[in-house]
Structure formats: structure tokens, C-alpha cells
Amino acid sequence: xxxxxxxxxxxxxxxxxxxxxxxxGAGSGRQQSRERGAGMEFLQYRPYQPGDEPRQIDWxxxxxxxxAYVREAERDSPLALWLLIDASASMAQADAARPDYSRLQAxxxxxxxxxxxxxxxxxxxxxxxxxDGGLQLHSLAGGPRQRxxxxxxxxxxxxxxxxxxxxxxxxxxxxxxxxxxxxxxxxGFDPALLELERRLAGAGRELIDLQLLxxxxxxxxxxxxxxxxxxxxxxxLDADGPAARADFLASFEAAQKERRDSLSALGVxxxxxxxxxxxxxxxxxxxxxxx
Amino acid sequence: xxxxxxxxxxxxxxxxxxxxxxxHLRRRLQRTPLSFAALRWLRPLQRPRRRLRLERPWxxxxxxLLAALLVLLLAEPIWRDERPGPAWLLLHPELDPGLLQxxxxxxxxxxxxxxxxPTLDQPAPGSEQPYAxxxxxxxxxxxxxxxxxxxxxxxxxxxxxxxxxxQREVTWRIAAPDVAPPLExxxxxxxxxxxxLLWRGxxxxxxxxxxxxxxxxxxxxxxxVNAAEPQSGGTASAPPRPxxxxxxxxxxxxxxxxxxxxxTVLLWLDASIWPAAIEGWLRAGGTLYWxxxxxxxxxxxGWLRLWxxxxxxxxxxxxxxxxxxxxxxxxxxxxxxxxxxxxxxFPQLLAHWLSGPRREARRAPAAAxxxxxxxxxxxxxxxxxxxxxxxxxxxxxxxxxxxxxxPRQPPSADxxxxxxxxxxxxxxxxx
Numbered sequence: 001x002x003x004x005x006x007x008x009x010x011x012x013x014x015x016x017x018x019x020x021x022x023x024x025g026a027g028s029g030r031q032q033s034r035e036r037g038a039g040m041e042f043l044q045y046r047p048y049q050p051g052d053e054p055r056q057i058d059w060x061x062x063x064x065x066x067x068a069y070v071r072e073a074e075r076d077s078p079l080a081l082w083l084l085i086d087a088s089a090s091m092a093q094a095d096a097a098r099p100d101y102s103r104l105q106a107x108x109x110x111x112x113x114x115x116x117x118x119x120x121x122x123x124x125x126x127x128x129x130x131x132d133g134g135l136q137l138h139s140l141a142g143g144p145r146q147r148x149x150x151x152x153x154x155x156x157x158x159x160x161x162x163x164x165x166x167x168x169x170x171x172x173x174x175x176x177x178x179x180x181x182x183x184x185x186x187x188g189f190d191p192a193l194l195e196l197e198r199r200l201a202g203a204g205r206e207l208i209d210l211q212l213l214x215x216x217x218x219x220x221x222x223x224x225x226x227x228x229x230x231x232x233x234x235x236x237l238d239a240d241g242p243a244a245r246a247d248f249l250a251s252f253e254a255a256q257k258e259r260r261d262s263l264s265a266l267g268v269x270x271x272x273x274x275x276x277x278x279x280x281x282x283x284x285x286x287x288x289x290x291x
Numbered sequence: 292x293x294x295x296x297x298x299x300x301x302x303x304x305x306x307x308x309x310x311x312x313x314x315h316l317r318r319r320l321q322r323t324p325l326s327f328a329a330l331r332w333l334r335p336l337q338r339p340r341r342r343l344r345l346e347r348p349w350x351x352x353x354x355x356l357l358a359a360l361l362v363l364l365l366a367e368p369i370w371r372d373e374r375p376g377p378a379w380l381l382l383h384p385e386l387d388p389g390l391l392q393x394x395x396x397x398x399x400x401x402x403x404x405x406x407x408x409p410t411l412d413q414p415a416p417g418s419e420q421p422y423a424x425x426x427x428x429x430x431x432x433x434x435x436x437x438x439x440x441x442x443x444x445x446x447x448x449x450x451x452x453x454x455x456x457x458q459r460e461v462t463w464r465i466a467a468p469d470v471a472p473p474l475e476x477x478x479x480x481x482x483x484x485x486x487x488l489l490w491r492g493x494x495x496x497x498x499x500x501x502x503x504x505x506x507x508x509x510x511x512x513x514x515x516v517n518a519a520e521p522q523s524g525g526t527a528s529a530p531p532r533p534x535x536x537x538x539x540x541x542x543x544x545x546x547x548x549x550x551x552x553x554x555t556v557l558l559w560l561d562a563s564i565w566p567a568a569i570e571g572w573l574r575a576g577g578t579l580y581w582x583x584x585x586x587x588x589x590x591x592x593g594w595l596r597l598w599x600x601x602x603x604x605x606x607x608x609x610x611x612x613x614x615x616x617x618x619x620x621x622x623x624x625x626x627x628x629x630x631x632x633x634x635x636x637f638p639q640l641l642a643h644w645l646s647g648p649r650r651e652a653r654r655a656p657a658a659a660x661x662x663x664x665x666x667x668x669x670x671x672x673x674x675x676x677x678x679x680x681x682x683x684x685x686x687x688x689x690x691x692x693x694x695x696x697x698p699r700q701p702p703s704a705d706x707x708x709x710x711x712x713x714x715x716x717x718x719x720x721x722x
Binding site (some may be wrong): 055058090092093159185216217222225226227228229230231232233235236237238239246247248251252 | 322324331
């Protein structure tokens with residue numbers, strides 16, 4: 001089972017994942033030899049956290065201090081890619097014209113594409129999933145096995161519940177470092193997620209906000225009265241489609257603009273992907289190319 | 292010509308048309324649930340408008356039509372067609388349909404003149420028909436301008452007490468009277484049959500001369516009426532018009548045989564009882580007058596008072612004997628006791644006595660019964676429309692049930708935009 005459609009995979013070959021900051025060298029990090037070489041330069045020890053692989057633990061230090069430390073190394077890889085995926089219930093929404101293509105599905109495909117790009121570039125990558133129970137973190141690594149682990153996690157992903165509060169995302173703070181590239185895939189409706197993004201961006205992480213919106217949120221094409229249900233809170237609202245359209249579009253657009261402005265002020269690149277548009281456009285933007 | 296309603300108040304039931312309308316409107320007011328994550332930017336100000344959108348308009352149309360037709364059925368629609376139809380021809384059952392080969396004219400509808408008006412290809416019905424009533428019926432049922440032609444034999448039966456007054460001019464064709472039965476007297480009585488006065492002995496009894504004079508006065512008008520005068524002695528030669536019979540010297544039976552067999556009235560002017568031959572004739576249906584006064588006749592004995600004088604002193608009693616009648620006065624028919632004998636109108640009184648009960652005029656010459664076109668003009672009886680409304684309603688009901696129970700079409704692309712996405716939590720399959 002391949003998440004990425006064939007045509008999209010073909011288009012991916014011309015793309016290259018880049019860090020905007022340029023800290024890690026302008027495109028020079030794509031050589032695989034640097035990944036495989038002995039250039040793993042020791043950087044620091046940090047305490048073990050659940051989710052770390054046991055082989056990363058420095059057992060010699062454990063024997064001396066009776067505490068588990070993970071040995072982190074500065075790699076030569078120019079990029080560390082974090083895919084921060086919103087898995088709240090609102091991500092399950094899809095357009096009526098294509099009911100099996102939800103926001104979450106688009107996020108899956110985009111994540112798979114980015115992982116492929118990172119793999120091609122020799123970069124490290126991992127998933128950070130915001131779900132009902134809290135933050136689900138995977139270890140940062142590279143290579144085909146890491147890709148397969150991530151794809152498996154993506155396939156098992158389900159959209160339910162809401163976004164965990166910002167405080168529950170503490171491990172993300174500890175695990176990301178300044179200069180890491182974080183791509184946030186969400187609908188951008190949740191204030192908690194916005195707060196998390198602002199903090200990450202404020203802390204020097206390079207953040208790309210990729211907002212996934214349905215075509216109905218852009219067009220509001222309802223011609224009848226409906227009972228609108230918020231999938232996360234269960235709140236309902238009866239409204240007439242044509243009567244509510246102009247007001248909704250105006251206030252929705254204003255809210256999204258405000259959100260983008262606040263993020264852009266912190267240096268966050270804000271992209272927007274509508275579900276009825278091809279994903280390659282967002283991917284090109286994300287890679288710094290003109291769409 | 293036109294549509295009419297026998298029960299227009301039933302149109303009030305047209306209010307039931309609102310029922311299918313309400314049925315089809317009700318669901319539209321329900322709100323389709325829709326998962327929508329951007330709910331917080333939707334303001335609760337715009338309530339869903341009550342849009343008058345009708346679901347399944349064809350089914351609704353069918354139901355409205357069905358309801359309207361049911362109401363129409365309740366209102367009992369009728370249809371009057373007053374256009375002149377094809378000309379009608381009625382043929383008397385005694386006539387041969389082959390007659391119509393010549394001169395049936397432009398008549399399109401040729402029927403037997405019989406109950407139910409069967410067509411001519413059916414066998415001829417019996418000739419005992421209420422012809423006058425049938426003619427009035429067909430006159431009332433046909434549109435006023437429809438020509439009507441009637442073929443009938445020379446004599447027409449089946450008449451009733453009223454003249455034939457119709458609303459249209461009837462072409463009255465009398466066929467050759469080859470099969471016509473002998474004409475029966477419309478009014479039976481003493482006026483046409485020979486009248487005999489008989490007595491025993493040589494001398495005429497008292498009052499016989501007056502009776503004979505009255506009978507002679509009656510006979511003056513009708514040739515066949517004879518007053519038999521007493522003739523003394525000997526045998527009378529057989530006269531073409533027997534004038535007298537003397538029963539005194541002849542055997543009763545032989546004498547009586549000399550009376551013409553068509554005699555219906557006999558005046559037995561003798562105080563003694565009449566002979567056996569006359570008794571048999573009387574019981575066979577004759578009318579016998581016997582002047583023997585009957586002072587104690589009464590209704591209780593079966594006597595009937597046929598006539599009574601103005602002072603109620605004199606009367607004439609009648610009684611049924613076999614099939615015949617016996618007449619007797621209450622007092623002796625003499626000038627002293629019966630002053631009407633001397634009256635100038637006595638012959639008319641005598642004729643009244645002797646005439647039998649009036650018989651109905653059931654048959655008449657056809658020419659005399661030509662219908663008069665001055666009858667009351669009636670309207671054409673309407674035809675009810677229920678005969679074809681009921682199958683139509685059944686058909687519509689079938690169509691409505693078929694359409695209502697037909698599996699719903701999958702929602703079109705137009706309806707898709709109104710449906711929500713997958714329910715929250717459902718796991719979409721990869722594209």
C-alpha cells in the first residue's frame with residue numbers, strides 16, 4: 001500500500017527539501033556520504049525519555065551514574081524534519097464531493113511525501129502527532145527503516161478528540177532544537193495548537209504552518225438550512241446556507257488572516273492547502289520553489 | 292352541454308389537497324446534520340429559512356391529482372350532451388325489419404319499439420309492450436333536436452289514458468295493415484249490437500210499448516239495433532232484421548236460437564222467469580233486463596245500484612250472473628210508478644242502463660294516435676362520469692403506490708453538496 005499516488009511521486013523527484021535558515025549549508029547536505037561517514041560529532045547527553053531507543057542510551061555512563069542518558073550527536077545532516085500532525089476530530093472532515101479524502105488523509109500523503117524528500121536528502125525525520133491522549137513522539141532518525149516506521153504510524157493514525165493542551169507538549173520542547181524544521185499539518189482552528197506554534201517559532205525553531213482547509217470552508221456552497229455540528233465539541237448550530245454565507249466567509253477569512261499574521265510575525269511560513277487542489281503545489285512552496 | 296355537479300358541496304373536500312402538500316413540505320424543514328469544524332465562525336443569527344421546497348415533485352403531483360379526483364368523485368360529476376345525435380328510428384315488433392330497406396331515410400339508430408330498445412339484430416320482442424310509455428321515455432331521453440321516426444302497424448296497442456304529447460315532432464310511418472288484427476270496439480255497449488225485447492204470450496206486458504219506443508229511438512241511430520215487437524201467432528219468417536219473437540208457441544230453445552248470436556242485450560218483458568236457453572246466454576256474458584220489481588234488492592245481496600232517481604224513490608239494480616249481468620228496477624216500470632218512462636230523455640237513460648262497464652281504450656287506430664308535438668320540453672338526462680372516474684382513480688392509485696415505494700434514486704451531484712462529510716471518527720480510505 002502506497003500512500004503517495006504515482007503521479008505525485010513522479011513530481012517529487014524534482015523537489016528538494018531545504019531549510020530556510022541556511023544554517024546547514026545551502027544544499028550541500030544532500031550527499032549521502034555525510035550521513036554514513038564517521039562524522040557523528042558528540043554534542044551532549046540528555047536524560048532518557050520514554051520513546052527513546054534503548055540502543056541510544058550510553059550504557060557506560062549508565063554504569064557510572066546509575067542514570068540513563070542518551071548520547072546525542074551533532075550529525076552532519078543538514079536537516080532535522082519534524083512532522084507535527086494534528087489528529088483531532090476536525091481533521092476527519094472532508095468535502096462532500098470527495099467524502100473519502102479528509103484533511104487527515106491529505107496530511108498523511110503530505111507527510112509521506114516529505115518523508116520521501118527527507119530520505120532522499122539524507123535528512124533525519126520523525127513524526128509528532130497531536131492526538132486526544134496527548135503528544136505522540138517518535139524518535140528522530142533517518143533511513144528507510146525510519147521511513148517505514150513513520151509510514152506505519154501514519155497508516156494507523158485516526159482523527160478523534162481534540163488537541164492536547166500546550167503544556168502536554170512539553171517533550172516536543174525538549175526534543176526539538178533550534179534550527180530544526182517543523183512542518184505543522186493541521187486545520188489551524190485550534191487555539192492550543194496556535195499557541196504551541198507560536199512558542200516553537202518564538203524559540204527559534206524553523207516552523208512551516210501548512211493549513212489544510214476543505215473547499216466547503218472556502219466556498220460555503222450550502223443551499224439549504226443545515227444543522228452544523230462541531231466534530232470536536234459536539235456543539236450544534238442551525239443555520240441557513242445562503243443567508244449565512246457572506247457573514248461566515250468574511251469572519252472566517254478575517255480569523256485566518258489574523259492567525260497568519262500573528263504567525264508570520266514570528267517568522268513562520270504560512271501555507272494553505274485546499275482539499276480540492278493538488279498537493280504538489282504546497283510541496284513546491286514548502287521546498288522554496290515557486291508554485 | 293357541459294359539466295355539472297350533483298353534490299357541489301363536496302368540493303369543500305378540496306381542502307384535503309393540503310394534506311399531500313404538508314407531507315412533502317414537512318421533511319424539508321428538518322435540518323440535515325453536517326459535520327463542520329469551522330463552526331465557531333458561523334454566527335447563530337441566520338436561522339434556517341423555511342424554504343418552500345417540495346420533495347419528490349412528481350409524486351406530489353400524482354397525489355394532488357388523486358386527491359382532486361377523489362373529491363370530484365364525491366361531487367358526483369355529470370355530463371349533459373345536448374347536441375343533436377343521430378336520428379332514431381323505432382320499429383314496432385309486429386313489423387318486419389325488412390320494411391326498413393325502403394325508406395328508412397337517414398336514421399342511424401334503428402331499434403325495436405320495445406322495453407330496453409334492443410337493436411334490430413336481436414330477435415323481435417313480444418308485441419305486448421307499453422308503447423305509449425316507451426315513446427314518452429325515448430322522447431325524454433333523446434336530445435330535443437334529435438329526429439325520431441316511428442314505424443308502426445295500422446292499429447296500435449299498449450296505450451294508456453293520456454294522449455301522446457311529446458317534445459318533438461315524430462315522423463309517424465304507418466306500414467301496410469296486412470297483419471293488423473280486427474279492430475275491437477273502443478266503447479262496448481248497447482249502441483252497436485242488436486237489441487231484443489221478448490215476452491211470453493200474445494199480449495205485450497204493460498210498459499212494453501214505451502220501452503219499445505225508446506229502443507226504437509236508440510235504434511234510429513244505429514242500424515244494428517232492433518226492437519222486437521210482439522207478433523201474435525205463427526212463426527215469423529226469418530227476417531234480416533228480426534222484429535219480433537213470440538215465445539209463446541215455440542219451444543224456448545229454438546226460439547232463442549233465432550236471435551242473432553251477436554246479441555249482447557236482451558229485454559225480457561215477462562214477469563215469469565226466463566227460459567233455460569236465455570239463462571245460458573246470460574251466464575255466458577249477456578246483459579238481461581227483467582222488469583220484475585225488486586223492492587228488497589240491497590248491496591248486501593250482491594246487487595249494485597246502477598242508477599237512482601233524484602228523489603231516491605226509484606233505482607235500477609244490477610247483479611252479476613256468471614259472466615253476464617242482470618238488471619232489475621226497484622219498482623214496476625210503468626208510467627204510474629216510474630215517471631221517467633215518459634220523459635223525453637228516457638232513451639238515453641235506457642242506453643245508459645244497458646251499456647256495459649266502460650272498457651279501457653287499449654287499442655286505437657295508429658293514425659289517430661299521432662303524437663302531438665306540444666309536450667313539455669325537458670332537459671336531456673345527464674350521464675354520470677363515475678364510470679370512467681373510478682378506473683382512472685384506480686390507475687392513479689397504482690401509479691402513486693409504485694412511485695412511492697420505488698427505491699429512492701441515489702442522490703444526484705446536486706444533492707451531494709447538501710450532505711455532510713463522513714461522520715467524525717470514520718477512517719477514510721486512501722484515494
